[in-house]
Amino acid sequence: MGGRKKTLLGMAALMLLTAPLAAQSWAAEGPGTVELGSLANHYSAVTFDHAMHTGVAASCAECHHHTTGLAPIDPNCARCHKAGDKANRVACKSCHSDKRFSAEDLAKIEGNPLLHHKGKLGLKGAYHQKCLGCHTAMGGPTGCQDCHTRNDKGDAFFHSGKYTPAPKASAEHGGGH
Amino acid sequence: MNSLKSQGFAPVVSDLKKDGSEWTVKEKIMLGLSPKEYWAVQLRNPFNWVLWAIYAIGLPILVGRFIFGLGWVTHSSYDYPWGLFLGWGLFTMVPLSASGFMMGTTVELFGRKDFKSIERLGLLNGLLGYTFAVMFLQVDLGQPWRLIYPMFVSLGPAAVLFLVAWHVATYLTCQVAELVPAFSEWMGFPKAKKFIKSIVLGLTIAGIILSTLHQGALGALFTYAPGKVHPLWYSSPFQWLHFFVSAVFAGLSMLIVVSTLTKWFMRWRCDENYLNNLSKLTLGLAKGASMALITYLVIKIIGIAHDNNWAYLLTGWGAWFMFEMVVGVILPLIFYTMAVRNSNASLARFAAILAVFGIALNRLNTALIAFNWQLYREIPHWRELVIVFTVYATYIVVYRAVLARMPILYTWKEKK
Amino acid sequence: MKKLNRRSFLKGGLAGGAAIAAVGASKQAVAGTHNFGGYPDSMGVLVDLTKCVGCRTCEAACNKEQDLPEPDKAFDDPSVFEERREGGLPRRTTEKAYTVVQKYDVPGREHPLFRKVQCNHCNEPACLTSCFVNAYKKTPEGAVIYDKTVCVGCRTCMVACPFYIPAYSYSSAINPVVKKCIMCYDTRLKFGRPPACVEACPQEVMTFGKRKDLLKLAHQRISDKPDAYVDHVYGENEVGGTAWMYLSDVPFDKIGYDTHLGTQPIISYVKEFLGMVPMVLTIWPALFTGFHLLSNRKDALKNDDNKS
Numbered sequence: 001m002g003g004r005k006k007t008l009l010g011m012a013a014l015m016l017l018t019a020p021l022a023a024q025s026w027a028a029e030g031p032g033t034v035e036l037g038s039l040a041n042h043y044s045a046v047t048f049d050h051a052m053h054t055g056v057a058a059s060c061a062e063c064h065h066h067t068t069g070l071a072p073i074d075p076n077c078a079r080c081h082k083a084g085d086k087a088n089r090v091a092c093k094s095c096h097s098d099k100r101f102s103a104e105d106l107a108k109i110e111g112n113p114l115l116h117h118k119g120k121l122g123l124k125g126a127y128h129q130k131c132l133g134c135h136t137a138m139g140g141p142t143g144c145q146d147c148h149t150r151n152d153k154g155d156a157f158f159h160s161g162k163y164t165p166a167p168k169a170s171a172e173h174g175g176g177h
Numbered sequence: 178m179n180s181l182k183s184q185g186f187a188p189v190v191s192d193l194k195k196d197g198s199e200w201t202v203k204e205k206i207m208l209g210l211s212p213k214e215y216w217a218v219q220l221r222n223p224f225n226w227v228l229w230a231i232y233a234i235g236l237p238i239l240v241g242r243f244i245f246g247l248g249w250v251t252h253s254s255y256d257y258p259w260g261l262f263l264g265w266g267l268f269t270m271v272p273l274s275a276s277g278f279m280m281g282t283t284v285e286l287f288g289r290k291d292f293k294s295i296e297r298l299g300l301l302n303g304l305l306g307y308t309f310a311v312m313f314l315q316v317d318l319g320q321p322w323r324l325i326y327p328m329f330v331s332l333g334p335a336a337v338l339f340l341v342a343w344h345v346a347t348y349l350t351c352q353v354a355e356l357v358p359a360f361s362e363w364m365g366f367p368k369a370k371k372f373i374k375s376i377v378l379g380l381t382i383a384g385i386i387l388s389t390l391h392q393g394a395l396g397a398l399f400t401y402a403p404g405k406v407h408p409l410w411y412s413s414p415f416q417w418l419h420f421f422v423s424a425v426f427a428g429l430s431m432l433i434v435v436s437t438l439t440k441w442f443m444r445w446r447c448d449e450n451y452l453n454n455l456s457k458l459t460l461g462l463a464k465g466a467s468m469a470l471i472t473y474l475v476i477k478i479i480g481i482a483h484d485n486n487w488a489y490l491l492t493g494w495g496a497w498f499m500f501e502m503v504v505g506v507i508l509p510l511i512f513y514t515m516a517v518r519n520s521n522a523s524l525a526r527f528a529a530i531l532a533v534f535g536i537a538l539n540r541l542n543t544a545l546i547a548f549n550w551q552l553y554r555e556i557p558h559w560r561e562l563v564i565v566f567t568v569y570a571t572y573i574v575v576y577r578a579v580l581a582r583m584p585i586l587y588t589w590k591e592k593k
Numbered sequence: 594m595k596k597l598n599r600r601s602f603l604k605g606g607l608a609g610g611a612a613i614a615a616v617g618a619s620k621q622a623v624a625g626t627h628n629f630g631g632y633p634d635s636m637g638v639l640v641d642l643t644k645c646v647g648c649r650t651c652e653a654a655c656n657k658e659q660d661l662p663e664p665d666k667a668f669d670d671p672s673v674f675e676e677r678r679e680g681g682l683p684r685r686t687t688e689k690a691y692t693v694v695q696k697y698d699v700p701g702r703e704h705p706l707f708r709k710v711q712c713n714h715c716n717e718p719a720c721l722t723s724c725f726v727n728a729y730k731k732t733p734e735g736a737v738i739y740d741k742t743v744c745v746g747c748r749t750c751m752v753a754c755p756f757y758i759p760a761y762s763y764s765s766a767i768n769p770v771v772k773k774c775i776m777c778y779d780t781r782l783k784f785g786r787p788p789a790c791v792e793a794c795p796q797e798v799m800t801f802g803k804r805k806d807l808l809k810l811a812h813q814r815i816s817d818k819p820d821a822y823v824d825h826v827y828g829e830n831e832v833g834g835t836a837w838m839y840l841s842d843v844p845f846d847k848i849g850y851d852t853h854l855g856t857q858p859i860i861s862y863v864k865e866f867l868g869m870v871p872m873v874l875t876i877w878p879a880l881f882t883g884f885h886l887l888s889n890r891k892d893a894l895k896n897d898d899n900k901s
C-alpha cells in the first residue's frame with residue numbers, strides 16, 4: 001500500500017511542477033497527504049498532512065463544508081446542492097475553481113445570475129481562508145513560509161531574501177509625508 | 178535718492194533734458210544719472226544690501242529647485258500638495274493685487290477723476306502682483322513648461338483651476354494694456370496711448386468680470402476639499418464670495434500700504450500733485466475698504482450661521498479664527514472708520530497694514546494652517562521659505578525699478 | 594440623466610467664462626463634455642477587510658504589475674506596519690506604492706485588522722473634476738485613469754481627492770507627474786481581467802465583479818452574518834459611490850475611514866460657484882456699462898450747469 005501511495009505522490013508532485021493545481025493521493029479513507037500548489041509560481045507546493053488534520057478536526061465538514069454524500073452545512077450552498085454531483089464530491093476544487101481568474105471562469109461567473117457564485121472563492125482563497133482561519137483560532141502556524149517555502153522567483157517578487165533592498169541611508173525624504 | 182534730490186538732483190519727467198536735448202533710452206534707464214553716480218547710489222542703499230544677501234542664498238536654491246526638483250526644496254508632502262509657493266504666492270498675492278481692477282473701475286467707469294493720481298499705482302500694483310503670482314505658480318508647478326497645456330493642449334473646462342488659468346492670463350493682458358499709456362509716455366510712443374484710450378472702457382469692464390470670477394475662483398478651489406479645510410474657513414456656497422469681497426479690501430489696503438512706502442522711500446520720484454493728494458486719496462481708499470470690510474464681516478458671519486458652525490468657535494481653532502477676524506477684519510474696520518471720520522490718514526495707513534496682514538493670515542489659514550485640520554500641521558521646508566523670499570524680493574526690485582522710471586507717481590510732461 | 598444635464602450645464606458655463614478670452618478654445622471645451630460615472634455595467638472590487646491577513650502580497654503584485662521602483666523594504670517585512678508618517682499616521686499611497694496595507698490594533702478585537710488602501714475609483718471622481726487639463730478619465734469599465742503626458746503638476750487633484758490617494762513624483766525634476774492606482778486598466782481591466790492585487794491575494798480578500806452585483810453581494814454577506822460585519826458597505830454611497838467597496842467587522846471610523854464625507858460627489862460642493870459664473874458673465878457687462886453711463890451723465894449734467 002505504502003509503495004503505491006508514494007508513487008502516486010511522486011507523480012502528483014511532478015504534475016505540480018508543471019501546473020499550479022492541487023493533486024491528491026487518494027486512499028479509501030481519504031488522502032494521507034495532499035500537495036497544494038496553487039501558488040507554485042512563488043512557493044513550493046505544500047505537503048498537507050491530511051491524516052493528521054483528520055485527527056484534529058471534529059468532522060470532515062469542518063473543513064469541507066460537508067461529508068461525502070451529505071448536504072453542505074452552508075445554507076447558501078445547501079439550497080441547491082443538498083444532494084447530487086456536488087454533494088457527492090469533497091475535493092476542494094470540485095467547487096472552488098483552481099482557475100478563478102481565468103477568462104473562462106470570469107465569463108462563467110459573470111454569466112451566472114446567482115449571487116453566491118459571484119462571491120465564491122477560488123481554490124487559492126478557499127485554502128488560505130480555511131487554513132489560516134483555523135490556524136489563527138487554534139494557534140497553528142500562520143506565517144506564509146511556515147507552510148510553503150518561497151522559491152527564488154517568490155523572493156524576487158517580494159523583494160526579499162537576496163533581493164532585499166539595501167537599507168536607505170536617510171529616511172528623511174522620498175515621500176515621508 | 179531722496180537725499181540726492183534734496184541736493185538739487187532733478188529726475189526725468191519728460192522727453193527733454195533741461196537744455197532742451199532729448200533723453201536717450203539708456204539715460205532714462207539710468208534715471209538721468211551718469212553710470213558712476215547710478216551705481217554709487219545703488220551701493221549706498223542699505224536696502225540693497227539686504228536684497229543682495231537674499232539673492233546670495235536664494236538664487237542658488239532657486240536654481241536648485243529646477244535641477245533637483247520640488248522634492249529638494251519642499252517636504253514632498255502628499256497630504257499637503259500646496260505649500261507656501263501657492264499659499265503665499267498665489268492665494269495671498271492675487272487678492273493683494275486686486276487694486277488694479279478697482280482703480281480702473283473707480284476712475285474709468287465711475288468717472289471719479291479725483292483718484293486719477295493714484296490710478297496708475299493701483300494698476301501697476303495689480304499687474305506686478307499677478308505677474309509674480311504667475312512666477313510663484315511657475316516655481317510650484319511640477320512641469321512649468323506645460324503651463325500652456327490648459328490653454329491649448331488639453332482642456333479641462335469644468336475645473337475651477339481652468340477658469341483661474343484663463344482669467345489670470347487674460348487679465349494680465351488687460352493689465353498690460355492698461356499700463357501701456359505709462360510706458361508709451363516714457364518711451365515716447367504716443368500712438369499706443371491713444372489706441373488704449375479708445376478701448377479703455379472695454380478693458381475695464383473685462384477687468385471687473387475677470388477679477389470677480391478669478392478672485393472668487395481661488396476661493397472656490399477650496400470647495401473641492403470640504404472635509405480638509407476647517408469648517409470655520411470653509412463654506413461651500415459662500416467661499417467664492419468670501420474670497421472676492423476680501424480681495425476688494427485687500428487690494429485697497431495694499432494700495433494704501435504701497436503708496437505709504439512710496440511716500441517715505443521714493444519721495445524723490447513723486448510729484449507735487451501725488452504727494453498733495455495722497456492723504457485725501459488714502460482716506461477715499463479707506464472708505465472703500467471699510468465698506469468691503471463690513472460686507473465681508475457680515476457674509477463671514479452668515480457663512481458660519483449657514484453651516485451652523487458656532488460650536489467650533491469655542492475650540493482652539495475658534496480662538497485662532499477669532500484672532501484672524503479681530504486683528505485682520507474688525508480692528509481695521511474700526512480704524513478705517515475712525516480715520517475717515519477724523520480725516521486721519523495715518524490711522525488709515527495703520528489699518529491698512531492690519532488688513533493686509535489679516536488677508537495673508539486668512540489665505541495661509543485656508544491653504545495651509547487650517548487645511549487638513551484633522552491630520553497634522555505641515556511646517557514648510559526652509560528652502561521653500563528661502564525661495565519665497567527670493568521671488569518676493571524680485572517682486573520688490575521690479576516694482577521699485579518701474580516706479581523709479583515710468584510715470585506712475587508723477588505726471589509726464591508732454592512735448593508741446 | 595439629471596446629473597448629466599447639470600454637468601453639461603456647468604461645463605458650458607465655465608467654457609463660456611473662458612470664451613470671453615478665447616472663442617476657439619471654448620468650442621473644443623464644449624465638445625469635450627463626456628459622461629461622468631454612472632456607467633451601468635462598470636466593474637468594481639469588494640474588499641472584505643475581515644479576511645485580510647496583512648501579508649502584503651497585493652503590494653508586491655502591484656509593484657510588479659505597475660513596474661514601480663524598488664520598495665524601501667521587502668514586501669514581507671512586517672515592520673512597515675509600525676512606520677508612522679507625520680502626525681502619527683500610518684503609511685499612505687506614494688509615488689512608489691499605489692497600494693499600501695495598514696494595520697490597526699482595535700481594542701477588543703482579538704487580532705489586528707488590516708486595511709488595504711488604494712484609489713477607490715469613484716463614480717464621480719473629485720480628482721477628475723478638479724483637473725484643469727482633463728488628464729483624468731473614468732472608463733466605462735469603472736477605472737479612473739489619467740494621462741500623465743498632459744499632467745502639469747498643479748496637484749489640485751491631490752487637494753480634491755477626499756481619500757488622500759494621488760501621490761506625486763516630487764523626486765523627479767524633469768518629468769514629475771501624479772501617480773496613483775489605475776485599477777490595472779492598461780494591462781488587465783481593459784481586457785476584462787481583474788487587477789493584479791486582486792488576483793494575487795492568497796486570501797481572496799477582494800471580489801472582482803460588476804459594481805451593482807458586488808453591492809448586492811455585500812449586503813447579502815452582511816445579512817447572512819450580521820454578527821460578523823458592521824451594517825455598512827463603505828463606498829456604496831460615500832462621495833457619490835466608489836467602485837472599490839469595503840466590508841468590515843469594526844466600525845469604519847475606528848480604522849481610519851472618513852465617515853463624514855457625505856453622499857454627494859465632491860463636485861456638488863463646487864456647484865454654487867460654477868453656477869454663478871454664467872450669471873457674472875451676462876449680468877456684469879450690462880450692469881457696469883449702466884453705471885458708467887449714469888456717472889458720466891452726472892458729469893455731463895454738471896458741465897451743462899456750469900455752462901448755463
Ligand code: SF4
Pocket residue numbers: 644645646647648649650651652694707709793794795796797798
Ligand atoms: S494580499 Fe490579501 S490578505 Fe494579503 S495583505 Fe493584501 S489584501 Fe490582505
Ligand code: SF4
Pocket residue numbers: 712713714715718719720721737753754755756757758759773
Ligand atoms: S479615490 Fe481619489 S484619486 Fe481615486 S478616483 Fe476617487 S477622487 Fe480620484
Ligand code: SF4
Pocket residue numbers: 654655656658659691692711712773774775776777788789790791
Ligand atoms: S488595482 Fe492595480 S494599480 Fe491598483 S492597487 Fe491593485 S495592482 Fe495596484
